[in-house]
Amino acid sequence: MNLALSEANPVAMRTGVVQRLGSWWTGMNSVRSAVGGDFEELRLVGLSRHYGGALAGRVAALDRLTITVRRGEFIALLGPSGCGKSTALNLIAGLLQPTGGGIWLDETRIDVLPPEQRGFGMVFQNYALFPHLSVRRNVGFGLLMRGVRRSEADRRVDRALALVQLHGHGDKLPGQLSGGQQQRVAIARAIVVEPPLVLMDEPLSNLDAKLRIETRAEIRRIHRELGRSTIYVTHDQDEALSLADRIVVMRAGVAQQIAPPHEVYAHPANLHVARFMGYRNVIEFASAPRALGDQVVLARPGLTLTGTVRQDIQGPRAFAAIRPDELVARRMPSTGSLAGIVEGFEYCGRDSLVDLAVADGVRLHVRTDLPVSAGDRLYVTAPPERVLVYPPEA
Amino acid sequence: MKRWRIDPVVMLVAPATAFLVLVFAYPFLYGLLLSFRPLEGGWNANYVRFFSSDRLFPTIGTTLELALPATVINLLLALPLAYRMRVTSRYQKWVASLLVIPISLGTVMIADGMLTYLGPKGWLSQVLQALHLYDGPIHLTHNYAGVLLSLIISGFPFVFLLVLSYVTGIDPVLPKAAATLGANPWQQFRHVYLPLLSPGLAMAFCLAFVQAFSVFPSAVLLGAPAGPTRVISIAAYEAAFEQYDDSMAACAAMVMGLVQLAVVSAALFARRLFYRGPVVGGKG
Ligand SMILES: Nc1ncnc2c1ncn2[C@@H]1O[C@H](COP(=O)(O)OP(=O)(O)OP(=O)(O)O)[C@@H](O)[C@H]1O
Ligand SMILES: [Mg+2]
Numbered sequence: 317m318n319l320a321l322s323e324a325n326p327v328a329m330r331t332g333v334v335q336r337l338g339s340w341w342t343g344m345n346s347v348r349s350a351v352g353g354d355f356e357e358l359r360l361v362g363l364s365r366h367y368g369g370a371l372a373g374r375v376a377a378l379d380r381l382t383i384t385v386r387r388g389e390f391i392a393l394l395g396p397s398g399c400g401k402s403t404a405l406n407l408i409a410g411l412l413q414p415t416g417g418g419i420w421l422d423e424t425r426i427d428v429l430p431p432e433q434r435g436f437g438m439v440f441q442n443y444a445l446f447p448h449l450s451v452r453r454n455v456g457f458g459l460l461m462r463g464v465r466r467s468e469a470d471r472r473v474d475r476a477l478a479l480v481q482l483h484g485h486g487d488k489l490p491g492q493l494s495g496g497q498q499q500r501v502a503i504a505r506a507i508v509v510e511p512p513l514v515l516m517d518e519p520l521s522n523l524d525a526k527l528r529i530e531t532r533a534e535i536r537r538i539h540r541e542l543g544r545s546t547i548y549v550t551h552d553q554d555e556a557l558s559l560a561d562r563i564v565v566m567r568a569g570v571a572q573q574i575a576p577p578h579e580v581y582a583h584p585a586n587l588h589v590a591r592f593m594g595y596r597n598v599i600e601f602a603s604a605p606r607a608l609g610d611q612v613v614l615a616r617p618g619l620t621l622t623g624t625v626r627q628d629i630q631g632p633r634a635f636a637a638i639r640p641d642e643l644v645a646r647r648m649p650s651t652g653s654l655a656g657i658v659e660g661f662e663y664c665g666r667d668s669l670v671d672l673a674v675a676d677g678v679r680l681h682v683r684t685d686l687p688v689s690a691g692d693r694l695y696v697t698a699p700p701e702r703v704l705v706y707p708p709e710a
Numbered sequence: 711m712k713r714w715r716i717d718p719v720v721m722l723v724a725p726a727t728a729f730l731v732l733v734f735a736y737p738f739l740y741g742l743l744l745s746f747r748p749l750e751g752g753w754n755a756n757y758v759r760f761f762s763s764d765r766l767f768p769t770i771g772t773t774l775e776l777a778l779p780a781t782v783i784n785l786l787l788a789l790p791l792a793y794r795m796r797v798t799s800r801y802q803k804w805v806a807s808l809l810v811i812p813i814s815l816g817t818v819m820i821a822d823g824m825l826t827y828l829g830p831k832g833w834l835s836q837v838l839q840a841l842h843l844y845d846g847p848i849h850l851t852h853n854y855a856g857v858l859l860s861l862i863i864s865g866f867p868f869v870f871l872l873v874l875s876y877v878t879g880i881d882p883v884l885p886k887a888a889a890t891l892g893a894n895p896w897q898q899f900r901h902v903y904l905p906l907l908s909p910g911l912a913m914a915f916c917l918a919f920v921q922a923f924s925v926f927p928s929a930v931l932l933g934a935p936a937g938p939t940r941v942i943s944i945a946a947y948e949a950a951f952e953q954y955d956d957s958m959a960a961c962a963a964m965v966m967g968l969v970q971l972a973v974v975s976a977a978l979f980a981r982r983l984f985y986r987g988p989v990v991g992g993k994g
Contacts, residue, residue, distance in 0.1 A: 431889035431890050432891075437891075438890040440883060442883065444881070444886065446884060447884075447985070447987055447990065457888065457891050461892035461893050462892050489987075505891070509891065
């Protein structure tokens with residue numbers, strides 16, 4: 317099958333004889349990373365990266381990121397496209413020079429070191445596989461650079477390929493693999509040297525749903541087994557929630573919240589984080605909330621909500637954020653329930669996502685397992701501790 | 711019966727084909743046939759004479775001795791320079807323009823400049839003497855060194871531009887990936903750039919070699935055309951314009967083409983041993 321595939325592939329290319337001859341030679345040139353080894357903590361202090369002119373047009377791709385990554389910790393950088401996730405990763409790897417702040421590995425300042433002396437593994441967003449080397453030699457590259465013995469290297473490459481389910485593809489060139497297979501080669505190549513810190517830039521973005529969940533579990537398992545640290549970039553909140561010990565939610569280069577998954581999920585630090593974490597119902601109130609014990613009451617024409625303040629509110633405007641699955645829909649009214657008409661719904665199997673028009677101009681997204689059809693009247697209630705009240709976004 | 715029709719798109723190549731036939735194929739075939747119609751003797755008399763004469767046959771070696779080193783030296787000079795200049799910097803534009811200037815000068819102009827500058831009474835010799843650095847005579851013109859030097863100067867910009875375009879075509883994320891895997895700058899060059907550049911270098915070698923092999927003006931002006939730099943084109947020139955033996959001159963030209971073809975084929979064959987394909991590392 318292997319053979320048939322490579323024959324059918326128009327990109328059937330040959331790896332260089334000269335390269336093969338040259339491999340004996342590199343053993344003598346191997347460098348060991350100056351830092352490498354294990355560490356207790358990696359500290360990013362005010363790490364910044366600006367682009368553009370010295371004064372005008374200067375924009376921060378990453379603005380004063382400060383975080384301490386402990387040994388063995390799994391950190392997820394989560395945020396929308398262009399928010400500076402790759403920039404952060406490249407700064408840590410040493411592929412970009414910071415324009416402010418520093419990076420410390422225990423007591424050593426490492427932002428002055430070239431990438432090869434930091435010894436961190438990296439999975440690139442666009443794979444960056446060596447197109448002229450076979451899959452095996454791509455995966456074995458780091459071992460070759462470190463001067464690992466041939467037999468030992470072969471064994472470790474075999475194991476890494478098995479881990480990402482690519483045994484049997486070892487002799488192909490990257491150009492002969494599918495996008496998802498290339499991505500797995502990139503993962504294998506980064507972890508085979510067992511670096512103290514693995515940096516992963518959206519490593520699962522090109523896998524199908526099933527393989528994504530399998531590989532996700534695999535990444536988590538590898539992380540635990542090696543007992544090393546991982547910094548993982550993603551824009552998928554499920555991935556971040558399921559993998560990370562702590563999540564860094566980013567927006568326009570600025571870290572919005574750094575917290576464990578359950579906290580980011582249940583108590584987003586601001587409206588942006590709430591939106592990103594699936595609080596799909598964001599309702600604006602033009603008047604300041606009225607305090608009522610621990611809670612506040614928000615009112616607008618035809619709609620009154622009781623909620624919990626999550627962030628200091630200064631001005632006259634406030635927003636309430638509610639997850640669709642935390643609204644409870646019933647057929648009958650109850651105390652404090654809001655009446656609404658079903659405008660449309662998405663059937664999701666176990667339940668449906670219903671668009672409910674409650675007051676003029678306000679439409680709520682509600683998850684419910686009631687059988688619904690357009691025009692139905694439903695009554696929803698929201699637990700006050702799950703109605704999060706925020707000031708407007710900065 | 712089906713009528714034979716010409717795809718109109720095919721007609722687009724007609725002007726180019728006509729041009730090629732007129733200025734390349736026809737003169738080539740004419741010369742080929744001419745070389746087999748010697749002034750005296752059998753059909754292959756010219757070739758027999760060329761390969762047995764000690765005035766003609768050694769010109770092949772003489773030309774190779776100039777063209778091969780000039781090409782290799784140019785490649786060896788261009789590669790590190792182009793590699794250094796792969797990242798755009800403020801100076802890149804200026805350095806590139808400076809390096810490329812000789813391409814705008816003709817070989818004759820370069821030869822003339824070198825005669826003035828490097829000759830026995832040239833500026834270089836005068837400066838060295840004035841500074842009392844070196845008082846002996848300077849032998850950089852009218853010999854092998856002069857021709858080699860002029861071939862290097864006139865060929866370098868060409869090789870440099872070719873190699874620069876190959877170098878900048880390589881995805882810069884690849885050496886970065888190598889660096890995160892522990893490769894130092896030399897290893898990044900050795901394991902990523904060099905293998906990916908090799909096919910391009912082979913091409914640059916071919917083009918530069920063919921150019922250098924047909925050396926004529928500088929071999930006459932800067933060399934010793936009677937002896938050490940009596941290159942094959944001089945032999946052809948003498949046959950045509952001193953002995954009025956067009957047929958012999960055509961024969962020399964054919965031999966010249968044959969040698970070029972042999973060297974180029976060897977380089978292209980070597981190229982097959984390398985990886986040839988896209989030089990990017992991702993989902994393109
Ligand atoms: N070389 C550059 N010059 C100018 N701006 C840049 C440069 N590289 C990146 N940026 C900007 O920096 C910001 C952050 O980019 P970055 O690649 O880190 O985003 P990201 O979070 O990884 O996005 P994605 O999820 O799409 O990969 C973007 O707004 C981008 O336009
Ligand atoms: Mg990115």
